[in-house]
Amino acid sequence: GDGHLVANCDTTSEEGVAAAAEAVARTLGACDILVNTAAVLRPGGLDTLPLAEWNAVLAVNLTGYFICAQAFGRQMRKTGRGSLIHVASIAASNAQGQSGAYSVSKAAVVMLSQQLAAEWGPHGIRSNVVSPGLVVTPMSQAFYDTPGVTERRTAVVPLRRIGAPQDMADATLFLASDRSSYVNGEEIIVDGGFARTLMSHVPRPGF
Template identity: 60%
Template structure:
């Protein structure tokens, strides 16, 4: 048994074909968990599931019927002990021009989809009186990110949804927490780092002087999902290398270094 006590637990990961999702799957499997990989694109998740001895299912968080079908399959296997909501989409746009279609599409996955998954996979947790939900949010949920459409709004709402789940489901043995990444190098963000100068400038903004890797997020998610965090619920763990604490450092102060 590992220190985290995840051996034999069944961990369901949404968006498992993505950059963070794949590392989450590998990390949970490395700790002895049985992993269920949910993604809209089975070509992205099935090879990894086969490698890890897990299960890959097609699941579109924007489609409640798709989520319900996946949850039924998992419940037939014994149910989920952990749900990690890592699926996300980004459709850029300034708020004066963003279309309602793009706005709604982002909310359908990044917010409503998280709730739909929590309801579907959490139902068995509530019945059994134990379980853990971990939602991948963002520092953009507390620091508005311009020209990103509904992204910041969806992540801010995710933070509150998780806190509400923690309050409502805590008495029934289910915990809910968030991980809020800062700057992370993933396939979705890779274009931002193609220019070495941009990469260097971004690194210089972070007190730890590096861009996060998906593993940095997975390590925190593992802890929150585990019994080692058994008295932790309703929290948001910011994993940004200190970036969100730098506001006052941007204020000019003549005479100070």
């Protein structure tokens, strides 16, 4: 059917997530697909970053993913099938300065997904990552509202455009569907080729 349920919860709360998972199962049946996407950014240099800011980012961006995977994964194990999709970032494999624990948390998400893929694969459960590049979202909108930023960012992306949420949704849909039934433990980078441009910054006289 086309039934739906909106269940508010704090993803860093084991009790809150358990209640949401129970509500979903009661209303819609056992969970087949989990998309872990809640994230926060608390910018700052590591030399002065308060421990509370570090912990806050890890709690949402990493521990929350683990809590949700555990809670909804129990339902998947009972049915013997499921797909976990964790939203990370190209910052997972490219250190993003002045961003506090953000890059660290996203790198950990990639490893969490790989471990889930190895441990839960025998139960028919797949675990994969979607890593966005430059995307306009409510969290990043302020950057793009600054004059000149959109143009400068577009210029460094090989496809010459900034990503949209729909680009991420399309990759997520692939990983959620049976079209990716043999894809497990992988990371799909959705960034227009930006993360692969390192060598283009090297001056090469004559070329």
